[in-house]
Amino acid sequence: MRYCKKIRTLAFWGCLLMLCIASLAWAASGKLHIKAAELVAGEEAYMLNADFELNFSPEVEEALNKGVPLNFLIEFQVVSPHQYWFDDEIVSTSQRVGFSYHALSRQYLINSANHQKTFATLEEAKEEFSHLRDWVVLEKSLLKKGENYQAALRVRLDQSRLPKPLQVDALSSEAWNLVSERYRWTPSFAL
Numbered sequence: 239m240r241y242c243k244k245i246r247t248l249a250f251w252g253c254l255l256m257l258c259i260a261s262l263a264w265a266a267s268g269k270l271h272i273k274a275a276e277l278v279a280g281e282e283a284y285m286l287n288a289d290f291e292l293n294f295s296p297e298v299e300e301a302l303n304k305g306v307p308l309n310f311l312i313e314f315q316v317v318s319p320h321q322y323w324f325d326d327e328i329v330s331t332s333q334r335v336g337f338s339y340h341a342l343s344r345q346y347l348i349n350s351a352n353h354q355k356t357f358a359t360l361e362e363a364k365e366e367f368s369h370l371r372d373w374v375v376l377e378k379s380l381l382k383k384g385e386n387y388q389a390a391l392r393v394r395l396d397q398s399r400l401p402k403p404l405q406v407d408a409l410s411s412e413a414w415n416l417v418s419e420r421y422r423w424t425p426s427f428a429l
Contacts, residue, residue, distance in 0.1 A: 269291070269292075269293050269416070270290065270291070270292055270293075270393055270394070270395070270416045270417060270418045271290065271291040271418055271419070272288060272289075272290055272291075272391060272392075272393060272418045272419070272421040273289045273290065273291055274288065274289045275287070275288040275289075275389070275391045275421055275423065276288075276423075276425075277375070277376065277389065277425045277427075278372075279378075279427075280374070282377060282378060282379075283374045283375075283376060283377045283378060284374075284375060284376040284377075284378065284425075284427070285371075285372045285373060285374050285375065286314060286370065286372075286373045286375045286391070287370065287371050287372065287373075288312075288369075288370040288391060288421075289368060289369055289370075290367070290368045290369075290370070290393055290418070291368065292364050292367060292368055292416075294360075294364075294416075295412075295413035295414075296413075297411065297413040297414070298413060298414060298416070299360070301404065302337065302338070302339050302360075303339055303360075304339075305338075305339060305341060306400070306401060306404065307336055307337065307338040307399075308336070308337040308338070308395060308400075309334055309335070309336050309337070309395070309396045309399040309400075310334070310335045310336075310337065310367075310393060310394065310395055310396065310416075311332055311333075311334055311335075311393070311394055311395075311396045312332060312333045312334075312335060312370065312373075312391070312392075312393050313330075313331075313332045313391070313392045313393075313394075314329075314330070314331050314332070314333075314373075314375050314389070314390070314391050315327065315329065315330045315331075315389070315390045315391075316328040316329045316330075316375075316376055316387055316388070316389050316390075316425075317387065317388050317390075318385050318386065318387055318388075319386060319387075319388050325388075328376070328380050328381070328387065329375065329376050329377075329380060331375055333350065333351060333373060334350070334396070335348065335349070335350040335367065336348065336349035336350070337363065337367065340356075343356070344358075345357060345358060346358075346359070346360055346362070346363035347363075348363055348366055348367055351373075378427075381427055386424070387424070387425060387427065388422060388423075388424055389422070389423055389424070389425050390420050390421065390422045391420070391421045392417070392418055392419075392420045392421065393417075393418045394416065394417040394418065395414065395415075395416035395417065397409070397414065400414075
């Protein structure tokens, strides 16, 4: 009887330990999540505004602080869905955003769309990266009145632009898997 009680106690503590390890592994892995996205009408085109949540794993943050540049790819697409045939692609565009650390000035840099911004801390740089504003993605002339459209957005770390030794590690490591789920929505276009 005492032996069974010891086994149950040991099994309980073993399960609790495994849950703690699993939660620590989840917290240590990086993640990229799209919180919201919308298309805003301009005079001739629609602009994309989006908010992301970006968390680096300790491995990615350490590599960034040692001078490894991170290149993210923001991919946007608008399609006209069809029930019995392939969807018509109206527009598909992408934008690269570079994230790096300059050791001499001790500043984080974000390069996107022909301009560069500097930040004193990693948190400030991640906050700036997390808010995409006024990216012109769709000309109004491409849309037809009465059609239904579906928009999709995805953000991912471009692993092919990492240094070659890290590309091998990135393929086999969950820490380097920074890819958002495809965020889909049905925009309302005023034509």
